[in-house]
Amino acid sequence: MSGNTFGSLFTVTTFGESHGPAIGCIVDGCPPGLELSIEDIQPDLDRRRPGTSRHVTQRQEPDTVEILSGVYEGKTTGTPIALMIRNQDQRSKDYGNIVETFRPGHADFAYWHKYGIRDPRGGGRSSARLTAPVVAAAAIAKKWLFQKFGTTFNGAMTQLGEIAIPFESWAHTSENPFFAATSDAALIARLEDFMDQLRRVGDSIGARIDVVANNVPVGLGEPIYDKLDAEIAYAMMGINAVKGVEIGAGFASISQRGSEHGDEITSTGFLTNNSGGILGGISTGQEIRVSMAIKPTSSIRVPKQSIDKQGNSVMVETFGRHDPCVGIRATPIAEAMLALVLMDHVLRHRAQCGDVSVA
Secondary structure (H helix, E strand, O other): OOOOEEOOOOEEEEEEOOOOOEEEEEEEOOOOOOEOOHHHHHHHHHHHOOOOOOOOOOOOOOOOEEEOOOEEOOEEOOOOEEEEEEOOOOOHHHHHHHOOEOOOOOOHHHHHHHHOOOOOHHHHHHOHHHHHHHHHHHHHHHHHHHHHHOOEEEEEEEEEOOEEOOOOOHHHHHOOOOOOOOOOHHHHHHHHHHHHHHHHHOOOOOEEEEEEEEOOOOOOOEOOOEOHHHHHHHHHHOOOOEEEEEEOOHHHHHOOOHHHHOOOEEOOEEOOOOOOOEEOOEEOOOOEEEEEEEOOOOOOOOOEEEEEOOOOEEEEOOOOOOOOOHHHHOHHHHHHHHHHHHHHHHHHHHHHHOOOOOO
């Protein structure tokens, strides 16, 4: 299966399946000399892992990462870094009823017709469980970028179904199970009630996730076909269940006039950021702002019409442990993908334009 490697200079190749013995990745291209330990990686995995609240899948995976190579005496060596996370709470019997059928909205039908074979256990390779190695790899990129430029990443859920979540402060995202940037206890209670109702009826819902990178160097991106915003959109669309991506003002720019949308520049910087920190596919040094739409989880208990491998009509009901809203755990994944894009482009920029000066 091709399509398992992300990046050009800082590359991440993932391996494994949802119910296999382990999942993991190979990170290649990391500069040598970076101090790196499990403690640098595990916190981001803990933010993403399942079973952290009643509103997400109750699969109990510790997601403990192991560093198998590429680090010597606590520092990266410049050689490939192998990261592995062992699966410890598989329950494959939950998928026995869908071996011969296809779940509506899931990858089952497409995988079967493309490869002629599929792993039905938890979705196999198409499972969102494969985002865990990506989050682990991005923790390395985040540390390097922060040390070099002070670059930071923050994300939040800004909408759950039809419920909008106003932004207050990034600090609040660690205070609730939704990664919501709000201290409004009544709003959090409303979100929890909504999720409880969904779980009772066996249905699911979508969400909107916003992610921001601050202290991004100027000049990242390679026009015309490797524009930074194009690569960010490509990365975000690679996250399971993402169906739409906006950079900056996004679709709101449809109703904006040019006099409003164009970000004016002064001697002290830009006055607005409708561009999302990217002009002509190249970073401007402003914060990079990205939003994405997450579709409702496809694995639900509500019976839906489908077919089996022979083309016969069937009704499919999915059992097992699933997120009624995959968007709840998508925030650290979105942060991770943005970090991987920026890390790769920093190295690409350094390779081509490291000696450029505009002074």
